[in-house]
Amino acid sequence: MPDPFDLEAEMRDYAARRSITDAVQRYMRGLDRLDPELHRSSFHDDAFIDCGLMQGGADQFVAFAQDFLGAMDGSHHLLGQVRIEIHDAHNASGECYFQAWHGVRDAAGNPRDLFIAGRYVDEYACKNGEWRIIRRHLITDWVKDDPADHAFYAANPTTNRAGRRGEDFSQHRQWPQQMAGQGGY
Numbered sequence: 001m002p003d004p005f006d007l008e009a010e011m012r013d014y015a016a017r018r019s020i021t022d023a024v025q026r027y028m029r030g031l032d033r034l035d036p037e038l039h040r041s042s043f044h045d046d047a048f049i050d051c052g053l054m055q056g057g058a059d060q061f062v063a064f065a066q067d068f069l070g071a072m073d074g075s076h077h078l079l080g081q082v083r084i085e086i087h088d089a090h091n092a093s094g095e096c097y098f099q100a101w102h103g104v105r106d107a108a109g110n111p112r113d114l115f116i117a118g119r120y121v122d123e124y125a126c127k128n129g130e131w132r133i134i135r136r137h138l139i140t141d142w143v144k145d146d147p148a149d150h151a152f153y154a155a156n157p158t159t160n161r162a163g164r165r166g167e168d169f170s171q172h173r174q175w176p177q178q179m180a181g182q183g184g185y
Contacts, residue, residue, distance in 0.1 A: 016086050019131035020124050024096055027133070028077045032162075033171070036066045044125055044132045051138040073103030073111065074162060084124075092124040092131070103148065111148035117141050 023042040030039025043049070043058035054064050069075050080097030087093065102114040123135035153159060160169060 012089070013086055016092060016126065016131055017084050019126075020084050020092060020094065021082060023124070023132050024079065024082060024094075024120075024122075028079055028098075030062075031065060031069060031077050032075050034066055034070050036062050039066065042133055043136075044127055044130075044134050047132070047134050047136070049133075049136045049138075051136075052140065069102075073105070074101075075103065076101045076162070090126045092126075094122045094124065096120040096122065111150065113144075113146050113148045115142075115144040115146075117143075 026038050027042035030036065030042065040058060040062045043062075045058065047058040047061075049056065049058065049061040051061065051065070053068070054061065056064070077098055077100045080099065082094060082096045084092055084094040097117075097119050099115065099117040102116070104112050104114045106112055118138060118140040121137045121139060122133055124131055125134040153161065
């Protein structure tokens, strides 16, 4: 006969998955917004990260990634499927698929679109009630590097463009005056 449904165990599992997913999402937003504090908040202090271009601790990696991405015109990291396996109350592992666009320049200063797709192979730990990344290994599955075409922006100058360091609507959420008082919080 199957075990009875254990609501308490299911809620612990759900809460762990929710917290791990939040850490993974803070990681991505911290990258694209060039927000080192948010980025760093996804890792425990003793984390180890291997992104291929460098291997090291959380502080070293965040400084490297923020400098590396900060030298680019922009970036946009997109999470795909995230698979999490909870091992016990303090340990879990997972794999996160990603695609990332990077606005870079060639040697002559011409804009290029660099796309990288791959997976993060992670180990997570719950310490002091917080689930965070404890080990991360980046695997690159494919790369595409093309000349950039910014004709759309030139033809549509009122397009809401993304900003760096949170300098766009997603950070300040300043709604037009005519929308004040309409729904929301």
